[in-house]
Amino acid sequence: MTRPHDMGGRFGDGPIPIKVKNGKCVDDEPVFKFDWHAKALAVTLASASVGKWSIDKGRFFRESLPPSDYNRFSYYEKWVSALVNLLIEKKLINNEELKNAVDEVTKNNNFLIDKKNQEHKDVLKSKDVSVTLGRGGPSKRENLKEPKYKIGDKVKTMNFSPNVYKIGGHTRLPIYARAKRGKIVLHHDSHVLPDKSAHDLGDGQEHLYTVEFTSNELWGITNGNKNDIICIDLWESYLTDDT
Protein backbone atom coordinates (compact mmCIF):
# COMPACT_ATOMS: atom_id res chain seq x y z
CA MET A 1 0.00 0.00 0.00
CA THR A 2 2.77 2.45 -0.75
CA ARG A 3 4.04 4.50 -3.63
CA PRO A 4 7.59 5.78 -4.05
CA HIS A 5 6.78 9.40 -3.24
CA ASP A 6 5.74 8.55 0.34
CA MET A 7 9.28 8.70 1.73
CA GLY A 8 8.98 10.57 5.05
CA GLY A 9 11.17 8.88 7.67
CA ARG A 10 12.82 6.51 5.21
CA PHE A 11 16.36 5.35 6.02
CA GLY A 12 19.27 5.34 3.61
CA ASP A 13 19.34 8.86 2.17
CA GLY A 14 22.60 10.78 2.40
CA PRO A 15 23.40 14.40 3.34
CA ILE A 16 21.08 17.18 2.20
CA PRO A 17 22.44 18.35 -1.20
CA ILE A 18 23.44 21.91 -0.26
CA LYS A 19 26.58 23.96 -0.72
CA VAL A 20 28.33 24.55 2.62
CA LYS A 21 31.10 27.09 3.23
CA ASN A 22 32.68 27.72 6.65
CA GLY A 23 30.07 25.45 8.23
CA LYS A 24 27.15 27.41 6.77
CA CYS A 25 24.75 26.76 3.93
CA VAL A 26 25.46 28.95 0.91
CA ASP A 27 22.15 29.69 -0.76
CA ASP A 28 23.04 30.94 -4.23
CA GLU A 29 21.30 28.49 -6.53
CA PRO A 30 19.69 29.98 -9.64
CA VAL A 31 15.89 29.63 -9.90
CA PHE A 32 16.31 27.39 -12.94
CA LYS A 33 19.52 25.40 -13.27
CA PHE A 34 18.86 24.62 -16.94
CA ASP A 35 16.64 26.19 -19.56
CA TRP A 36 14.67 22.97 -19.86
CA HIS A 37 13.74 23.16 -16.16
CA ALA A 38 12.13 26.54 -16.80
CA LYS A 39 10.36 25.15 -19.88
CA ALA A 40 9.13 22.07 -18.00
CA LEU A 41 7.57 24.26 -15.30
CA ALA A 42 6.04 26.71 -17.76
CA VAL A 43 4.63 24.03 -20.09
CA THR A 44 3.07 22.23 -17.12
CA LEU A 45 1.48 25.38 -15.68
CA ALA A 46 0.23 26.54 -19.08
CA SER A 47 -1.26 23.13 -20.01
CA ALA A 48 -3.24 22.97 -16.79
CA SER A 49 -5.38 25.81 -18.06
CA VAL A 50 -6.72 23.71 -20.96
CA GLY A 51 -6.47 20.34 -19.17
CA LYS A 52 -8.40 21.56 -16.13
CA TRP A 53 -7.17 18.74 -13.93
CA SER A 54 -7.17 19.34 -10.18
CA ILE A 55 -3.90 19.88 -8.34
CA ASP A 56 -4.56 16.53 -6.66
CA LYS A 57 -4.84 14.74 -9.98
CA GLY A 58 -1.58 16.35 -11.08
CA ARG A 59 0.12 15.07 -7.93
CA PHE A 60 -1.42 11.64 -8.32
CA PHE A 61 -0.03 11.32 -11.83
CA ARG A 62 3.46 12.22 -10.63
CA GLU A 63 3.40 9.72 -7.80
CA SER A 64 1.92 7.05 -10.10
CA LEU A 65 5.00 6.90 -12.29
CA PRO A 66 6.48 3.41 -12.02
CA PRO A 67 8.72 3.39 -8.91
CA SER A 68 11.82 2.69 -10.99
CA ASP A 69 11.14 5.82 -13.07
CA TYR A 70 10.09 7.92 -10.07
CA ASN A 71 13.35 7.13 -8.32
CA ARG A 72 15.69 7.73 -11.26
CA PHE A 73 13.97 10.79 -12.74
CA SER A 74 15.05 14.25 -11.68
CA TYR A 75 12.35 16.59 -10.38
CA TYR A 76 11.29 18.17 -13.65
CA GLU A 77 11.56 14.88 -15.55
CA LYS A 78 8.82 13.62 -13.23
CA TRP A 79 6.75 16.69 -14.05
CA VAL A 80 7.10 16.27 -17.81
CA SER A 81 6.46 12.52 -17.77
CA ALA A 82 3.37 12.88 -15.60
CA LEU A 83 2.18 15.72 -17.84
CA VAL A 84 2.35 13.50 -20.91
CA ASN A 85 0.32 10.82 -19.16
CA LEU A 86 -2.26 13.40 -18.10
CA LEU A 87 -2.56 14.93 -21.57
CA ILE A 88 -3.13 11.50 -23.08
CA GLU A 89 -5.71 10.55 -20.47
CA LYS A 90 -7.53 13.84 -21.09
CA LYS A 91 -7.35 13.07 -24.85
CA LEU A 92 -5.69 16.40 -25.55
CA ILE A 93 -2.91 14.55 -27.36
CA ASN A 94 -2.56 10.95 -28.55
CA ASN A 95 0.30 8.52 -28.62
CA GLU A 96 0.87 8.79 -32.34
CA GLU A 97 1.15 12.58 -32.27
CA LEU A 98 3.57 12.29 -29.39
CA LYS A 99 5.72 9.78 -31.28
CA ASN A 100 5.82 12.09 -34.29
CA ALA A 101 6.82 15.06 -32.15
CA VAL A 102 9.55 12.98 -30.54
CA ASP A 103 10.83 11.95 -33.99
CA GLU A 104 10.88 15.55 -35.17
CA VAL A 105 12.85 16.93 -32.26
CA THR A 106 15.18 13.93 -32.14
CA LYS A 107 16.09 14.43 -35.79
CA ASN A 108 16.46 18.16 -35.44
CA ASN A 109 16.90 19.75 -32.05
CA ASN A 110 16.45 23.18 -33.61
CA PHE A 111 13.16 22.12 -35.04
CA LEU A 112 11.08 25.22 -35.57
CA ILE A 113 7.49 25.32 -34.58
CA ASP A 114 5.73 26.91 -37.50
CA LYS A 115 2.42 25.15 -37.80
CA LYS A 116 -0.36 26.05 -35.45
CA ASN A 117 -3.81 24.53 -35.38
CA GLN A 118 -6.66 26.65 -34.25
CA GLU A 119 -6.07 27.79 -30.72
CA HIS A 120 -7.95 25.98 -27.95
CA LYS A 121 -10.56 28.23 -26.35
CA ASP A 122 -9.07 27.90 -22.86
CA VAL A 123 -5.46 28.52 -23.80
CA LEU A 124 -3.67 30.68 -21.19
CA LYS A 125 -2.70 34.01 -22.75
CA SER A 126 0.42 35.85 -21.74
CA LYS A 127 -1.52 38.92 -20.64
CA ASP A 128 -3.57 36.81 -18.21
CA VAL A 129 -0.63 35.12 -16.48
CA SER A 130 -0.31 37.57 -13.61
CA VAL A 131 -4.03 37.62 -12.77
CA THR A 132 -4.34 33.83 -13.08
CA LEU A 133 -1.38 33.18 -10.77
CA GLY A 134 -2.54 35.89 -8.35
CA ARG A 135 -5.93 34.25 -8.09
CA GLY A 136 -4.61 30.70 -7.68
CA GLY A 137 -6.97 27.85 -6.87
CA PRO A 138 -8.22 28.01 -3.30
CA SER A 139 -9.14 24.60 -1.82
CA LYS A 140 -11.35 25.93 0.97
CA ARG A 141 -15.05 25.04 0.59
CA GLU A 142 -18.34 25.61 2.35
CA ASN A 143 -19.39 22.76 4.60
CA LEU A 144 -22.65 22.52 6.49
CA LYS A 145 -21.33 19.70 8.61
CA GLU A 146 -20.03 20.69 12.03
CA PRO A 147 -16.42 19.76 12.76
CA LYS A 148 -16.11 16.50 14.64
CA TYR A 149 -13.01 17.63 16.54
CA LYS A 150 -11.90 20.71 18.40
CA ILE A 151 -8.48 21.98 19.30
CA GLY A 152 -6.94 19.84 22.02
CA ASP A 153 -8.82 16.66 21.10
CA LYS A 154 -6.86 13.44 21.03
CA VAL A 155 -7.11 11.48 17.79
CA LYS A 156 -5.71 8.40 16.13
CA THR A 157 -4.97 8.10 12.41
CA MET A 158 -6.17 5.28 10.15
CA ASN A 159 -3.95 2.24 10.02
CA PHE A 160 -4.37 1.88 6.24
CA SER A 161 -4.65 4.22 3.27
CA PRO A 162 -7.85 6.15 3.89
CA ASN A 163 -8.63 6.19 0.16
CA VAL A 164 -11.68 3.94 0.06
CA TYR A 165 -12.70 5.15 -3.40
CA LYS A 166 -9.81 3.75 -5.46
CA ILE A 167 -7.47 0.91 -4.70
CA GLY A 168 -4.01 2.42 -4.79
CA GLY A 169 -5.62 5.85 -5.06
CA HIS A 170 -4.29 9.20 -3.98
CA THR A 171 -4.16 10.15 -0.30
CA ARG A 172 -2.32 12.66 1.86
CA LEU A 173 -1.94 10.59 5.00
CA PRO A 174 1.77 9.71 4.91
CA ILE A 175 2.57 6.10 5.73
CA TYR A 176 4.86 7.18 8.60
CA ALA A 177 1.85 8.74 10.35
CA ARG A 178 -0.58 5.82 10.08
CA ALA A 179 -2.08 4.30 13.22
CA LYS A 180 -0.46 7.01 15.34
CA ARG A 181 -1.84 9.03 18.22
CA GLY A 182 -1.80 12.80 18.11
CA LYS A 183 -3.55 15.98 19.19
CA ILE A 184 -5.54 18.51 17.16
CA VAL A 185 -3.73 21.86 17.24
CA LEU A 186 -5.32 23.82 14.37
CA HIS A 187 -8.64 23.71 12.53
CA HIS A 188 -8.58 25.11 8.98
CA ASP A 189 -12.32 24.92 8.15
CA SER A 190 -13.18 22.61 5.24
CA HIS A 191 -11.11 21.82 2.18
CA VAL A 192 -11.33 19.69 -0.96
CA LEU A 193 -10.55 16.05 -0.14
CA PRO A 194 -7.58 14.97 -2.29
CA ASP A 195 -8.64 11.31 -2.12
CA LYS A 196 -11.73 12.22 -4.18
CA SER A 197 -10.52 15.19 -6.17
CA ALA A 198 -7.58 13.24 -7.64
CA HIS A 199 -10.02 10.78 -9.21
CA ASP A 200 -12.66 13.17 -10.56
CA LEU A 201 -15.07 12.21 -7.77
CA GLY A 202 -15.95 15.77 -6.80
CA ASP A 203 -14.62 18.04 -4.07
CA GLY A 204 -15.83 15.90 -1.16
CA GLN A 205 -14.87 18.68 1.23
CA GLU A 206 -14.08 17.77 4.81
CA HIS A 207 -12.86 19.58 7.90
CA LEU A 208 -9.09 19.87 7.84
CA TYR A 209 -6.95 19.89 10.96
CA THR A 210 -3.31 20.15 11.88
CA VAL A 211 -2.47 17.23 14.13
CA GLU A 212 0.59 17.29 16.35
CA PHE A 213 2.52 14.07 16.97
CA THR A 214 5.47 13.58 19.25
CA SER A 215 8.63 12.35 17.64
CA ASN A 216 8.62 9.42 20.06
CA GLU A 217 5.11 8.42 18.93
CA LEU A 218 6.18 8.34 15.29
CA TRP A 219 9.68 6.92 15.56
CA GLY A 220 9.85 5.18 18.92
CA ILE A 221 11.91 5.97 21.96
CA THR A 222 15.24 5.07 20.39
CA ASN A 223 14.90 6.95 17.10
CA GLY A 224 12.76 9.83 18.28
CA ASN A 225 13.69 12.90 20.29
CA LYS A 226 11.60 13.78 23.33
CA ASN A 227 11.61 17.48 22.43
CA ASP A 228 10.57 17.17 18.80
CA ILE A 229 7.07 17.55 17.40
CA ILE A 230 5.79 16.78 13.90
CA CYS A 231 2.70 18.64 12.68
CA ILE A 232 0.69 17.14 9.82
CA ASP A 233 -2.42 18.45 8.05
CA LEU A 234 -5.08 15.73 8.05
CA TRP A 235 -8.68 15.52 6.86
CA GLU A 236 -11.44 14.41 9.21
CA SER A 237 -11.93 11.00 7.57
CA TYR A 238 -8.25 10.19 8.19
CA LEU A 239 -8.89 10.35 11.93
CA THR A 240 -10.73 8.44 14.65
CA ASP A 241 -11.24 9.25 18.31
CA ASP A 242 -8.44 8.22 20.59
CA THR A 243 -10.31 7.21 23.72
Next chain:
Amino acid sequence: MSDLKKNEGHSHHHNHSVLPEEPELRVKAIETLLIQKGLIDPDTLNELIDTYENKIGPKNGARVIAKAWVDDSYKERLLKNSTKAIEELSYTGRQGEHMVVVENTPETHNMVVCTLCSCYPWPVLGLPPSWYKSDEYRARAVREPRKVLKEFGLSLNDNIKIKVWDSTSEMRYLVLPMRPDGTEGFSEDELAKIVTRNSMIGTGLPELKDD
Protein backbone atom coordinates in the same frame (compact mmCIF):
# COMPACT_ATOMS: atom_id res chain seq x y z
CA MET B 1 -18.98 -0.26 -6.14
CA SER B 2 -16.79 -2.55 -8.20
CA ASP B 3 -16.53 0.21 -10.79
CA LEU B 4 -15.74 2.80 -8.17
CA LYS B 5 -13.07 0.59 -6.72
CA LYS B 6 -11.48 -0.10 -10.06
CA ASN B 7 -7.79 -0.52 -9.56
CA GLU B 8 -6.15 2.79 -10.34
CA GLY B 9 -4.45 1.71 -13.32
CA HIS B 10 -1.43 0.86 -15.16
CA SER B 11 -1.62 1.60 -18.85
CA HIS B 12 -2.24 5.33 -18.76
CA HIS B 13 0.63 5.90 -16.35
CA HIS B 14 3.14 4.47 -18.82
CA ASN B 15 2.63 6.58 -21.92
CA HIS B 16 5.63 8.69 -20.98
CA SER B 17 7.90 5.82 -22.05
CA VAL B 18 7.53 7.13 -25.62
CA LEU B 19 9.62 10.14 -24.60
CA PRO B 20 13.35 10.22 -25.39
CA GLU B 21 15.89 9.64 -22.59
CA GLU B 22 17.44 13.08 -22.93
CA PRO B 23 15.42 15.38 -20.59
CA GLU B 24 15.92 18.42 -22.81
CA LEU B 25 14.43 16.57 -25.76
CA ARG B 26 11.54 15.32 -23.65
CA VAL B 27 10.50 18.86 -22.86
CA LYS B 28 11.14 20.02 -26.40
CA ALA B 29 8.93 17.24 -27.83
CA ILE B 30 5.99 18.00 -25.59
CA GLU B 31 6.37 21.78 -25.97
CA THR B 32 6.48 21.45 -29.77
CA LEU B 33 3.41 19.26 -29.89
CA LEU B 34 1.36 21.46 -27.57
CA ILE B 35 2.21 24.62 -29.48
CA GLN B 36 1.39 22.94 -32.79
CA LYS B 37 -1.95 21.86 -31.40
CA GLY B 38 -2.75 25.35 -30.12
CA LEU B 39 -2.92 24.17 -26.50
CA ILE B 40 -0.21 26.47 -25.20
CA ASP B 41 1.12 29.85 -26.30
CA PRO B 42 4.91 30.44 -26.51
CA ASP B 43 4.55 34.01 -25.17
CA THR B 44 2.78 32.61 -22.11
CA LEU B 45 5.70 30.27 -21.43
CA ASN B 46 8.10 33.22 -21.47
CA GLU B 47 5.83 35.22 -19.17
CA LEU B 48 5.57 32.35 -16.69
CA ILE B 49 9.33 31.84 -16.67
CA ASP B 50 9.99 35.57 -16.22
CA THR B 51 7.50 35.69 -13.35
CA TYR B 52 9.21 32.99 -11.31
CA GLU B 53 12.72 33.94 -12.33
CA ASN B 54 12.45 37.68 -11.65
CA LYS B 55 9.21 38.76 -9.99
CA ILE B 56 8.19 36.24 -7.33
CA GLY B 57 10.84 35.11 -4.86
CA PRO B 58 12.04 35.12 -1.23
CA LYS B 59 12.32 38.92 -1.32
CA ASN B 60 8.54 38.95 -0.95
CA GLY B 61 8.63 36.82 2.17
CA ALA B 62 11.44 38.96 3.59
CA ARG B 63 9.16 42.03 3.34
CA VAL B 64 6.48 40.21 5.31
CA ILE B 65 8.93 39.25 8.06
CA ALA B 66 10.52 42.71 8.28
CA LYS B 67 7.10 44.33 8.58
CA ALA B 68 6.15 41.93 11.37
CA TRP B 69 9.36 42.84 13.21
CA VAL B 70 8.69 46.57 13.19
CA ASP B 71 4.90 46.64 13.42
CA ASP B 72 3.33 44.78 16.36
CA SER B 73 -0.23 45.12 15.12
CA TYR B 74 0.82 43.70 11.72
CA LYS B 75 2.53 40.80 13.47
CA GLU B 76 -0.65 40.13 15.40
CA ARG B 77 -2.72 40.11 12.19
CA LEU B 78 -0.10 37.94 10.50
CA LEU B 79 -0.25 35.26 13.17
CA LYS B 80 -4.04 35.41 13.43
CA ASN B 81 -4.97 35.39 9.73
CA SER B 82 -1.78 34.88 7.75
CA THR B 83 -3.34 34.77 4.27
CA LYS B 84 -5.10 38.10 4.77
CA ALA B 85 -2.09 39.84 6.33
CA ILE B 86 0.18 38.67 3.51
CA GLU B 87 -2.41 39.89 1.01
CA GLU B 88 -1.97 43.38 2.48
CA LEU B 89 1.44 43.34 0.73
CA SER B 90 -0.18 42.00 -2.47
CA TYR B 91 1.34 38.53 -2.27
CA THR B 92 -1.48 36.17 -3.21
CA GLY B 93 -2.50 33.21 -5.29
CA ARG B 94 -1.03 30.04 -6.64
CA GLN B 95 0.53 27.83 -3.95
CA GLY B 96 -0.13 30.45 -1.29
CA GLU B 97 -3.92 30.44 -1.22
CA HIS B 98 -4.02 29.37 2.44
CA MET B 99 -1.10 30.58 4.51
CA VAL B 100 -0.05 29.82 8.08
CA VAL B 101 2.81 31.78 9.64
CA VAL B 102 4.53 29.97 12.51
CA GLU B 103 6.60 31.97 14.97
CA ASN B 104 10.00 31.01 16.31
CA THR B 105 10.52 31.75 20.00
CA PRO B 106 13.41 31.15 22.41
CA GLU B 107 11.69 27.85 23.28
CA THR B 108 10.48 26.62 19.87
CA HIS B 109 12.08 26.40 16.43
CA ASN B 110 9.88 25.68 13.41
CA MET B 111 10.88 24.09 10.12
CA VAL B 112 8.86 23.20 7.04
CA VAL B 113 8.98 20.19 4.70
CA CYS B 114 6.73 18.40 2.24
CA THR B 115 7.48 14.69 2.52
CA LEU B 116 4.94 13.65 -0.15
CA CYS B 117 5.93 16.08 -2.92
CA SER B 118 7.27 19.64 -2.87
CA CYS B 119 4.55 21.93 -1.45
CA TYR B 120 6.01 25.38 -0.77
CA PRO B 121 4.58 28.91 -0.42
CA TRP B 122 5.28 30.28 -3.91
CA PRO B 123 3.90 33.85 -3.57
CA VAL B 124 6.22 34.63 -0.65
CA LEU B 125 9.22 32.38 -1.37
CA GLY B 126 9.12 31.70 -5.11
CA LEU B 127 9.93 28.22 -6.39
CA PRO B 128 11.58 25.86 -3.91
CA PRO B 129 15.36 25.34 -4.00
CA SER B 130 16.41 21.93 -5.29
CA TRP B 131 17.43 20.65 -1.83
CA TYR B 132 13.87 21.24 -0.57
CA LYS B 133 12.59 18.87 -3.29
CA SER B 134 15.36 16.32 -2.71
CA ASP B 135 14.73 12.80 -1.42
CA GLU B 136 17.27 13.48 1.31
CA TYR B 137 15.35 16.40 2.81
CA ARG B 138 11.91 14.86 2.30
CA ALA B 139 12.93 11.56 3.90
CA ARG B 140 15.00 12.88 6.81
CA ALA B 141 13.47 16.18 7.96
CA VAL B 142 10.63 14.53 9.88
CA ARG B 143 12.73 11.79 11.52
CA GLU B 144 15.97 13.57 12.38
CA PRO B 145 15.42 17.33 12.09
CA ARG B 146 18.33 18.13 14.41
CA LYS B 147 20.83 16.29 12.24
CA VAL B 148 19.39 17.95 9.15
CA LEU B 149 19.66 21.42 10.71
CA LYS B 150 23.29 20.72 11.69
CA GLU B 151 24.08 20.11 8.03
CA PHE B 152 22.74 23.60 7.34
CA GLY B 153 25.06 24.95 10.03
CA LEU B 154 22.34 25.36 12.64
CA SER B 155 23.02 23.64 15.96
CA LEU B 156 20.12 23.93 18.35
CA ASN B 157 20.33 23.38 22.06
CA ASP B 158 18.65 20.11 23.07
CA ASN B 159 16.17 22.01 25.26
CA ILE B 160 14.72 23.89 22.30
CA LYS B 161 11.64 22.18 20.97
CA ILE B 162 11.65 21.59 17.21
CA LYS B 163 8.33 21.64 15.38
CA VAL B 164 8.44 20.16 11.89
CA TRP B 165 5.49 21.07 9.66
CA ASP B 166 4.82 18.46 6.96
CA SER B 167 2.82 20.28 4.25
CA THR B 168 0.34 17.53 3.41
CA SER B 169 -2.60 19.82 2.52
CA GLU B 170 -3.01 23.11 0.65
CA MET B 171 -2.04 25.03 3.79
CA ARG B 172 1.35 26.64 3.19
CA TYR B 173 3.72 27.38 6.05
CA LEU B 174 6.08 30.32 6.47
CA VAL B 175 8.43 30.60 9.45
CA LEU B 176 8.63 33.94 11.27
CA PRO B 177 12.21 33.92 12.59
CA MET B 178 13.27 35.83 15.70
CA ARG B 179 14.64 39.31 15.08
CA PRO B 180 18.39 39.10 15.77
CA ASP B 181 20.09 41.12 18.48
CA GLY B 182 22.01 44.13 17.19
CA THR B 183 19.33 45.22 14.74
CA GLU B 184 17.70 47.77 17.04
CA GLY B 185 18.23 50.81 14.81
CA PHE B 186 17.47 49.00 11.53
CA SER B 187 14.82 50.29 9.15
CA GLU B 188 12.25 47.93 7.64
CA ASP B 189 14.25 47.86 4.39
CA GLU B 190 17.48 47.04 6.22
CA LEU B 191 15.73 44.31 8.16
CA ALA B 192 14.30 42.77 4.98
CA LYS B 193 17.85 42.38 3.66
CA ILE B 194 18.92 40.14 6.55
CA VAL B 195 15.96 37.76 6.21
CA THR B 196 17.30 34.74 4.36
CA ARG B 197 15.25 32.22 2.42
CA ASN B 198 16.42 29.45 4.75
CA SER B 199 15.29 31.44 7.80
CA MET B 200 11.74 31.44 6.41
CA ILE B 201 11.82 27.66 5.78
CA GLY B 202 13.37 27.10 9.19
CA THR B 203 16.69 25.69 7.97
CA GLY B 204 18.58 28.86 8.82
CA LEU B 205 18.52 32.14 10.71
CA PRO B 206 18.52 35.76 9.59
CA GLU B 207 22.08 36.78 8.71
CA LEU B 208 23.75 40.05 9.60
CA LYS B 209 26.17 40.86 6.82
CA ASP B 210 29.28 40.92 9.02
CA ASP B 211 28.64 37.41 10.32
